[in-house]
Amino acid sequence: MLALDYLGGALLVSKAKAGLLQGTLDMLILKALFLGPLHGYGIGQRIAQISGDELKIEEGSLYPGLYRLERRGWIESEWDVSENNQRAKFYKLTRAGRKQLIIEEENWERLASATMKALRAN
Numbered sequence: 074m075l076a077l078d079y080l081g082g083a084l085l086v087s088k089a090k091a092g093l094l095q096g097t098l099d100m101l102i103l104k105a106l107f108l109g110p111l112h113g114y115g116i117g118q119r120i121a122q123i124s125g126d127e128l129k130i131e132e133g134s135l136y137p138g139l140y141r142l143e144r145r146g147w148i149e150s151e152w153d154v155s156e157n158n159q160r161a162k163f164y165k166l167t168r169a170g171r172k173q174l175i176i177e178e179e180n181w182e183r184l185a186s187a188t189m190k191a192l193r194a195n
Contacts, residue, residue, distance in 0.1 A: 098138045100177040103170055110165035147173050
């Protein structure tokens with residue numbers, strides 16, 4: 074399992090790599106919320122689920138990512154009661170967030186394709 078916790082210091086990366094990781098985290102959060110509103114812990118669980126338990130998002134990265142996306146207007150939040158009767162902040166995609174998810178997925182596919190071409194070059 075790959076843990077994404079670059080803000081907590083688990084990975085020492087350059088600014089360019091941190092930007093790539095941050096963009097990847099943003100896309101994963103948007104994708105998790107595409108399936109419906111969730112609280113923070115649920116978002117981490119959904120990312121693990123949709124990645125086949127290959128990705129684990131640490132709290133030190135997840136919550137700053139959620140705040141960043143909310144500031145950009147891509148997600149919005151409201152307090153509610155979770156399935157275990159605990160007060161929790163639930164996040165959902167905005168219309169702008171849905172549009173951004175499409176852009177992020179297209180960009181990721183281009184980057185992944187170009188990277189694979191480079192890696193397969195003789």
